[in-house]
Amino acid sequence: MIAVSACLMGIPCRYNGLSAQCSQLIESLGNLPVIPFCPEVMGGLTIPRLPAEILHGDGNTVLNGEACVYDAQANDVTAQFIKGAESAVRYLNRQAVKVVVLKERSPSCGVNWIYDGTFTGTLREGCGVTTALIKLHHIQFYTESKQDDISSWLINMEGEV
Ligand code: SF4
Numbered sequence: 001m002i003a004v005s006a007c008l009m010g011i012p013c014r015y016n017g018l019s020a021q022c023s024q025l026i027e028s029l030g031n032l033p034v035i036p037f038c039p040e041v042m043g044g045l046t047i048p049r050l051p052a053e054i055l056h057g058d059g060n061t062v063l064n065g066e067a068c069v070y071d072a073q074a075n076d077v078t079a080q081f082i083k084g085a086e087s088a089v090r091y092l093n094r095q096a097v098k099v100v101v102l103k104e105r106s107p108s109c110g111v112n113w114i115y116d117g118t119f120t121g122t123l124r125e126g127c128g129v130t131t132a133l134i135k136l137h138h139i140q141f142y143t144e145s146k147q148d149d150i151s152s153w154l155i156n157m158e159g160e161v
Contacts, residue, residue, distance in 0.1 A: 002029065003092055005103035006036035008144050013038040017048040020103055022144045028151060035095055039108040039130040042091070043084025045077070052077050054107050055117030058126025059085075063133060069107055072119055081108060085130040089137050097139065099153070102131055104145040111143035 007014050010021035041047065050071035057067025063085075068078040085108065092100065102109040110128035115121070127135070134141055142150045 001033055001035060001095055001097045002099050002101065003035040003037050003095070003097040004029070004101045005106070005109045005144075006038040006041075008101065008103050009034065009036045011036055011038070013041055013047050015040075015047075015049045015051045024147055025101060025144045025150065028147065028154060032154075035097065037088055037091060039084035039088040040081070041084070042087040043080040043082070045080050045084070050075070051119070052081070052107050053115045053117045053119060054126070054129070058114055058124075059107075059110070059129040059132030060127065062129045063136075069129065070117070081129045084108060085133040088130050089133050089139075092134070092139060093137070099157075100134060100139055100141040101150065102128075102134075102141055102143050104143045111141065111145075 007020040008022045008025055010019045012019045052069050052071045054067055054069050061067035068076055069081045071077050102111050104111055105113050106128050107114055108128040108130040111131055113123045114126045114128055116124040
């Protein structure tokens with residue numbers, strides 16, 4: 001089973017009430033069974049909601065208690081992000097998900113890049129909170145921003161998901 005950040009599948013669950021539909025990804029996945037999931041909604045945040053960014057860290061340091069997630073009005077939403085990550089990983093394990101495709105640059109789902117906490121559109125290297133927990137649980141993951149990696153994996157795993 002494959003799980004995908006819900007916004008990539010066209011579900012309007014982003015902070016601004018929109019999706020981030022990735023047609024190339026949807027086309028690549030074809031008729032494979034896919035579970036969409038949104039950690040921020042699973043953590044109790046609403047649609048729409050204020051944008052949020054990790055300040056002075058990334059998902060790893062949030063899980064370690066060394067960094068926090070703030071929304072654009074400086075409200076601390078770290079607890080909701082951690083709850084969302086934990087709920088998402090529990091759900092992925094229950095559903096026997098083997099592979100996850102995650103939305104790059106999200107404070108939850110980002111894989112290689114996130115925004116730097118200044119709400120100025122500045123990126124920094126690092127992963128989101130849910131991605132950090134997915135790594136700890138050794139679940140295989142990809143990002144929609146590296147379609148070649150997804151295509152290679154799909155070719156290699158044909159018939160096994
Ligand atoms: Fe998309 Fe993940 Fe953000 Fe939900 S938490 S809107 S699935 S990037």
